Amino acid sequence: MSGTRPGPDDLAALLAGPVERVAPLLLGAVVSHAGVSIRLTEVEAYGGADDAGSHAHRGPTRRNATMFGPAGRLYVYLSYGLHVCANVVTGPEGSPGAVLLRAGEVVAGADEARSRRRTGVARDLARGPGRLGQALGLRLDLDGTDLLAPSTVTLQPGELVTSVERGPRVGLRGDAERPWRFWIADEPTVSAYRKAPPLGC
């Protein structure tokens, strides 16, 4: 009982659980890199072999290796050849799980974030996983960064968020659909939900 403020040890304990329990607990947490800090307002949970929507669905590969590692690592991947997206790995080593950082509010370094983004609209600086990665200046070589040790990327737990809403994940269809998207209610920075395209048969 050394204090009321969450520290690194609490973060390790927080990330130890099953990914669908951890994900909503990361809402309100603050991610920082290269002069920009973002308070998370929207996240999604991704599991292992049983989750058809997860990169880890078909077992370990070079790209998704970080998802199979210990909790607290940053899993960074390239989306659509253009966008750098980031996840926080959860659960025990060997059982893949990660929380995709979908959107947030820039709480520090707004000028820096604006210089990296095309838009100047504050609300849109990190409204979407690709935008969030761009605002933070994330790069693929940051994949595997240990957030539980001193590093250029940091994650600090926020205060407990009371009004959490949940719904289906974005951009997936069919068997991949799960209500594993979580966001803070009434937050303008939550990314716009786009329905999955219909199957053309």
Add this chain to the structure above:
DNA sequence: CGACGGATGGGCT
């Protein structure tokens, strides 16, 4: 505004 499609490159059937 909502809908639509092009950009763009790595991963994997």
Add this chain to the structure above:
DNA sequence: GCCCATCCGTCGG
């Protein structure tokens, strides 16, 4: 080759 855990500019109502 085809499929994306997306973004943004453009076009029509």
